[in-house]
Amino acid sequence: MSARDNSINYEIKCAYQEIVISRTDTKGNIIYCNSTFARINGFKGALAINQSETITRHPDMPEIIFDIIWKTILKGLPIQAILKNKTKDNKYYWSMTEWKPQKDSNNSVISYIITGKQAPTQIINIIEPLYIILKEIEEKHGKDSALIYLHSYLDEQNMTYSQYLHYLTKNRRFKCLCEFIRHKILKEGN
Numbered sequence: 001m002s003a004r005d006n007s008i009n010y011e012i013k014c015a016y017q018e019i020v021i022s023r024t025d026t027k028g029n030i031i032y033c034n035s036t037f038a039r040i041n042g043f044k045g046a047l048a049i050n051q052s053e054t055i056t057r058h059p060d061m062p063e064i065i066f067d068i069i070w071k072t073i074l075k076g077l078p079i080q081a082i083l084k085n086k087t088k089d090n091k092y093y094w095s096m097t098e099w100k101p102q103k104d105s106n107n108s109v110i111s112y113i114i115t116g117k118q119a120p121t122q123i124i125n126i127i128e129p130l131y132i133i134l135k136e137i138e139e140k141h142g143k144d145s146a147l148i149y150l151h152s153y154l155d156e157q158n159m160t161y162s163q164y165l166h167y168l169t170k171n172r173r174f175k176c177l178c179e180f181i182r183h184k185i186l187k188e189g190n
Contacts, residue, residue: 010091014040014118020095022114023102028053031111042088053114058086062134064146068161069099076101076109080165082119082127094119096169123168 014020020040023032033041033048041048041056048055057066061084072079078100086092095116101109119127130153137146154164 012040012087012091012093014093014095016118018117020114020116022048022053024053024112024114026109026111028112030055040087040093041085042091056085056087058084058092060084060092060131060135062131062138062146064134064138064143064150065131067143067147073099073101073109073112076103076107080169082123082165082168083116084128084131085116094124096123126168 014036018036018040019034020037021032021034022030022037025031030048030051030053033043038044038048065081065083069079069081078098080096080098083095083097084092085095096119097114097116100113100115102111102113104110134146134150137149150161154161157164157167159167
């Protein structure tokens with residue numbers, strides 16, 4: 001199912017000051033969400049609790065972006081991304097999202113805090129065409145080919161993944177990670 005097929009074609013915009021917050025266990029199951037998350041995503045009360053975080057994953061999103069996110073947070077590192085999210089009633093919204101691993105006193109990851117806010121239209125207009133290409137490559141040639149394309153795209157921009165996010169989100173208080181995300185984590189065995 002794809003927004004291009006008009007199956008999920010109604011965009012909602014969040015107020016820029018609204019922050020969507022959720023917390024997942026280490027397997028990606030929601031263990032907490034704030035009222036903004038519940039309202040925007042269409043969940044009453046605690047109905048999102050114990051659901052997989054994938055309940056907000058829009059089918060237009062390339063899987064490789066989530067692979068990058070999970071490879072990074074499984075290393076205990078935070079990461080940011082621009083995401084197209086799906087609501088329970090099949091609307092969608094774009095968010096600038098950050099994942100932060102939460103650790104116990106032994107430095108073991110015990111959960112992930114995910115925060116997001118409305119992505120500006122200028123960012124959506126830049127990132128959406130890239131995601132369309134990545135999704136098409138995944139469907140025709142697989143995720144490995146999509147990752148190769150993403151690396152080539154970033155090389156053409158003369159930027160790493162974190163530099164590219166910084167470029168997209170400059171002056172929007174959306175901090176990006178250091179360069180080794182792309183070089184160390186993304187290039188490790190798939």
